[in-house]
Amino acid sequence: MKAAAACCAVLLLAGCAVVPTEEKPKLVRASFNDMAGWQRDAALEALLAFQKSCMALQKKSPDATFVQKEAGRAQDWQNVCANMQERAIATDDEARLFFEEHFTPYRFDGTEKGLFTGYYEAQLRGARQRGGPYQTPLYTRPEDMLTADLGLFKDSLKGQKITGKVQDRSFVPYDDRAAIAAGSLDKRATPLLWVDDPVDAFFLEIQGSGQVVMDGEDAIRVVYDAQNGRGYTPIGRVLAAQGEIEKPVTMQKIRTWLAQNPARAQEIMNQNPSVVFFRQSKRDGAVGAQGVVLTPMRSLAVDPAFVPLGTPVWLASDKHHRLVVAQDTGGAIKGAVRGDLFWGAGREAEAGAGEMQEGGTYYVLLPKSVRRP
Numbered sequence: 001m002k003a004a005a006a007c008c009a010v011l012l013l014a015g016c017a018v019v020p021t022e023e024k025p026k027l028v029r030a031s032f033n034d035m036a037g038w039q040r041d042a043a044l045e046a047l048l049a050f051q052k053s054c055m056a057l058q059k060k061s062p063d064a065t066f067v068q069k070e071a072g073r074a075q076d077w078q079n080v081c082a083n084m085q086e087r088a089i090a091t092d093d094e095a096r097l098f099f100e101e102h103f104t105p106y107r108f109d110g111t112e113k114g115l116f117t118g119y120y121e122a123q124l125r126g127a128r129q130r131g132g133p134y135q136t137p138l139y140t141r142p143e144d145m146l147t148a149d150l151g152l153f154k155d156s157l158k159g160q161k162i163t164g165k166v167q168d169r170s171f172v173p174y175d176d177r178a179a180i181a182a183g184s185l186d187k188r189a190t191p192l193l194w195v196d197d198p199v200d201a202f203f204l205e206i207q208g209s210g211q212v213v214m215d216g217e218d219a220i221r222v223v224y225d226a227q228n229g230r231g232y233t234p235i236g237r238v239l240a241a242q243g244e245i246e247k248p249v250t251m252q253k254i255r256t257w258l259a260q261n262p263a264r265a266q267e268i269m270n271q272n273p274s275v276v277f278f279r280q281s282k283r284d285g286a287v288g289a290q291g292v293v294l295t296p297m298r299s300l301a302v303d304p305a306f307v308p309l310g311t312p313v314w315l316a317s318d319k320h321h322r323l324v325v326a327q328d329t330g331g332a333i334k335g336a337v338r339g340d341l342f343w344g345a346g347r348e349a350e351a352g353a354g355e356m357q358e359g360g361t362y363y364v365l366l367p368k369s370v371r372r373p
Contacts, residue, residue, distance in 0.1 A: 024306065025336050027070050027106040030363055035105060035314045037321035043095035045298050046312065046323035047084070052292040053310035053325055054081035066308045067159040070106075072370035077310065080367050099323070103365035105314060108306070114337025116317040116360050118353030119301065119330070121286040121345035122203060122210030126195040126220075136198045137191035138212075141226040141277040144188055145174050159305065163229025174228040176273035181266055192222060192278050199258050202269050203251070205276035208330065209286045211345065222278040223287050230273035232331035238271045251354030274331050286345070288328030296344030301328035306336045307364055315339065317360030326364075337361055 032038050058081055060074035080102045089095050127134040144165050151158035164171050175184045193212050195201050204210045209223040236249035244261075245253045258265045285293035288301070290309040300313055304326075307313065311326045324341065333340050341356065343349040 025108040025110050027364070027366075028109040030105040030107050032100055032105060034107075035321075035363055036316060038314070038323075039096070041092070041096075041322050043092045043099065043323055044089070045295070046325065047089060047095040047098065049295040049298040049325045049327070050310075050312055051084065052295070053290060053327060054084065056290050056292055057081055057310050067305060068308055070370070071308045071311070071366060076367040076369045079369065099312065099365065102368060103312065104368050104370075105363040105365055107361065107363050108336045112337075113359045114335065114339070114361055116315065116320070116339045116341060116356065116358045117332075118341045118343050118356030119207050120343045120349040120353040122200065122207045122350070123219075123345065124195045124197065124200045124204060124210060124212050126193045126212040126214060128193060128214070130191070130194045133196040134194035136195050136201045138193045138195060138201060138204070138222060138278050139180075139185060139189045139275075140192045140279060142174075142185060142189040145226065145228065145277075146171070147226075147229075163227070173230065175275075176228070176230050176270075177275050178270040178273070180228075180275055181270060189277075192280060193220065198269070199255065199265060203255075205274075206330075206332075208276065208328070209281070221281045221283065221286075223281040223283075224276055224289075225279040226277045227331060228273075228275040228277075230275070232274040233272040234332060235268050235272050238268060248357055250357065252351075255354075276331075286342070288342075290327045292327055294327060294342045295325075296342060296349065297322070298324050299327045299342040300324040301330045301333050301340035301342070302326040303334050303336070303338055304329055312365040313339070314363040314365065315341070315360070316362060318358040319356075320358070320360075 057074060057077045060078075062073065062075040062078060064074040066072075083102065084098060087098065089098055126138070130137075145163060146165060147161050147163045148171070150160045150162065164174050195212060204222075209221065211219040211221050213219045236245070236254050239245045239254065239257055240247055240249050245257050258268065281287055283293055288294045288299060289304075300315065302313070307326045309326050309329075313324050313326055315322055315324050320341065328340070328342065330340050339362065341353070343353040
């Protein structure tokens with residue numbers, strides 16, 4: 001977390017590392033001709049995903065700005081959305097022309113090749129009450145967990161937040177995974193559901209949402225509600241560093257190791273102190289951080305410190321060249337060129353997402369009314 005010296009005391013109380021402020025990479029104008037595969041992509045699929053983002057963008061005040069000042073005002077985006085709604089766009093060529101008429105592509109200057117991974121909507125088995133095989137809780141957000149918006153204290157910290165709890169009149173970091181697994185929340189948080197596999201529950205947190213199949217009733221969709229404020233540590237990196245699995249690290253390799261080493265599984269999962277809390281959703285589909293239903297292979301999780309939610313993004317990774325929309329975030333998704341592609345739900349989506357680990361870059365598409373050099 002980036003912070004000014006004036007806020008060091010607050011950050012240290014919250015257990016956050018203080019590092020020097022780094023200058024964000026600049027956006028450099030590009031062209032659609034720079035985007036290899038642009039003419040071959042199924043642009044209509046991306047347009048339909050962008051329509052969902054427009055529903056969220058239209059709710060903003062026209063004068064609202066983004067953390068990324070380069071993205072202009074909400075009005076710039078609302079004008080694009082209004083034009084799209086006035087047109088009858090029914091083909092890939094028409095969708096492609098719409099994007100070319102209303103957007104300008106930009107790339108991040110001076111950035112190295114980025115990392116792109118995949119995620120999916122998990123499916124678990126569970127029950128409303130603890131019993132039998134259902135011994136692992138999916139917690140709702142604890143009432144004693146608080147979030148402080150640092151931007152309210154200093155303008156330069158706009159968009160930065162810390163999470164913790166009050167203890168002995170001090171603001172301290174919230175319980176980590178090891179403490180919660182040991183029962184620290186037993187009397188302080190309410191389980192939403194109980195599931196039959198702690199490893200499945202762990203990966204549900206990484207995915208951010210999923211379906212819990214219940215005996216005798218419809219499946220319940222659970223979605224991300226909050227996070228304990230602790231930094232995310234990939235356990236695959238931990239296992240590789242210990243020589244337990246070989247690189248490249250994939251979800252399947254991690255799952256296999258945890259299944260074959262049940263006595264050490266919780267110890268390894270505890271190496272990731274980050275914990276996600278859930279709420280029930282009645283939406284038809286997985287919902288991202290922008291509050292819209294995600295579209296398989298067209299929704300991308302990004303770092304909102306660099307890319308505003310709702311932005312069309314041309315993904316150019318080792319194996320994927322397609323137009324996607326920034327509609328979600330993730331604890332492990334940090335950096336200017338970093339993305340997590342949503343693959344959908346089910347075993348096929350899980351397999352594809354688990355194997356995706358590709359280098360590449362992307363171009364962000366900003367409205368032409370946002371004037372940049």
